Amino acid sequence: MATNKRVPVTVLTGFLGSGKTTLLNRILSEQHGKRIAVIENEFGEVGVDHQLVIGAEEELFETNNGCICCTVRGDLLRILGQLMKRRDRFDYVIIETTGMADPGPVAQTFFLDDDLKEQFMLDAIVTLVDAKHFEQHLAEMKEPAEQVAFADVVLLNKSDLVSAADLERIERRIRAMNGTARIFRTRNSDIAIDAVLDVGAFDLERALSVDGAFLQPQYPFEWAGVYQLAAGSYVLRTGAETHAHHHAPHHDHDHDHDHDHDHAHAHGAGLGVVLLPAAAASDDALAALIEPAVRAFAEDALAVACEGALAIGATLQRIDVTHSGSHFRLQVEQPGAYALFCEHAPVEFNLRLEGATPAVERAFASHHHDEEISSIGISDARPLDPKKVNDWISYLLQSRGQDIFRMKGVLNLRGEDRRYVFHGVHMMFDGALERPWAGAARQNSLVFIGRKLDRLELEAGFHSCLA
């Protein structure tokens, strides 16, 4: 059978209640002209009267010494094998996994079994996240993070059930774990079909899209703003825009207490800020302060309690934001421009300098969240030695295959006119020379997603491959 006739397979993961079944029913009821076979691990949930819904019982086959990297799903081997034995070919397969499923063995099944590889092609892993309960699940179990880490597409579902600030923070956490997934905020699993089907995430021939923002340099802060300030007293305030703080103490508890507890989970003790005098309230002046700010963020922090005073200068200060309506005093002696650098986006805390609005502001890519699972991107234009690349990748697969869930990349190999494109799932690896560079700027872009990844180790490995 010709390679291009392979039937694409989408794997749908996500915790119970994240909206998988709703999404599946939406896909099946929509008029897209596709004949879709569904393999369900949570049987009997699809309500649509659909001809090809097959129940499966999750079954892991360890093909080698119990190593997770060599584990495949026996139930899928059997059922997909059975699906090949039909003349009325279906165009698409969707595998809905159980809430607790590890997507690794599902993906590996398509790498390890030659018969299956001939007939089916993994299209993408789509993970649904229940925005309301995601952080709680994340704190309690390892599966939600793994499902996010494996994903090519993340639907941040039930986005209407949380506040804008919560949603922002959750999306940042997802982004910190998985730097390349396309993230969509959805309500009731409402999403355009082409965002989840025929994505081509495992297709080496399609241009590998590594998210541009992810490959930018990373900073210890997510936001900076420059204010033009007159001499005088200012207050930096968090929480709801209410004056209830003084005369109705129980009131602000009602409003914001839960919300702030979530912050304690995500950010530990206090929000890091640095306040520096700027040459002007301009983009250039802000840019000139980035380096001093990065240095200040590397220093020990000074804790500032609620109602405490903020210092101007190259000092990292951790302001206590565990309670809503926290406020901090700022005394400005010299009128002029001042830049405030924040560890997290102010919107997460409704942080504002009362009586002033930033003349200039800028968001920064930051990945210093303390997630056990993270993404590391490497971007470098210099050509690589193919032999050295081979050695390095082999070493990585063997020594770090357990911890690297996904890797993908486009490489600029010395003496080669075409892009070398690869992807991997644990120890499974697939790579090929694809489109010529032609006039495009030659560039290496690599992304690793996994557990306890060491940026320095990966960068050192990459540098060892330079031609």
Place this chain on the structure above:
Amino acid sequence: MAAMLEPRGSVALDDYLLDIAWSPDGASLGVIGGEGKVALVSHEASALRAETLGEHMLGALAIAWSPVGSSFVTSGQDGAIEIWNGTDGSRVRTLRPAKSATTQLAYSPDGKRLASAAGRVVSIWRDDGELEHAFEPHASSVAALAWNKPGRDLGAALNGGIAVHRIEPPRWATRFYKWPAAAQTVAFSPNGKMVAAGMQDGAVHFWYLASAKDSQMRGYPGRVNLTAWSGNSRYLATGSGNDIVCWDFGGKGPEGSKPIQLTGHTDRVESLAFQPGGAHLVSGGRDWRLSLWQPGRHTRALDAHLMGAAVSTVRWSPNGRFVAVGEATGRLSVFELQ
């Protein structure tokens, strides 16, 4: 003159032809399709005539014909086991044993018992369709079932080796022959000395039943899907990918002996069957080829036919005279061994 397969007729069925079961007298064949069709084909005076009896929604999975009677059973993705009257084509009984679909069906050689596997559970039915016993669920789903020749033992292929159920009510004992890989097939040698299994990880594993001593043959390109013993227990034919490899159990056994490679298929071999009471082996592949072999005598096919599509199954008639061949596009053909 070397043996040949002579075409004797064919009939078109409107389905992917998944499997075929001959009646003991060779006058009828039960047929199941990947999309669910159940059909009865009469084979009289070389004329084939097909009648559709019913359908398993979402696809049929298994078929078996009683070795002593006129009834056959089918199972499908719909979870049902249907018992059919092979004389008039009527539905005798429908069994709904479990939530999981029944993927395996096998009659005991005396026809008094029917074994089925659904997911991890092996069940034993009496010939009237009453459940006699359900074994404790296995740790993995059952990939294949096979009886030994006397019908005392039933083998089940598991992820982790082979389970051998002793069919001896009321004890129903189970012995395990363990190996850390997923068994795809199970086959007892007709002399009762050993049980062989094709494995997911590209090996054939076999156990000497008396001593539980085991051995394995590696080096296959992929999982071993097919295993078939010759009637005299001398040869074990195995299939993996395009290759057919026969192991010679004569003399000191296959360990250390060179395998017999039967070469000719250019795409995956889908089905292998040894002639009952004879020395011939037939195979069918996705290369549209039906081939006749005589392991131990020739490594090249004695005869080969190019069918009209990928061959999905090949089955000998119980008397060893005819071969029924199923194709992916639905054609069923019968050949006679000359």
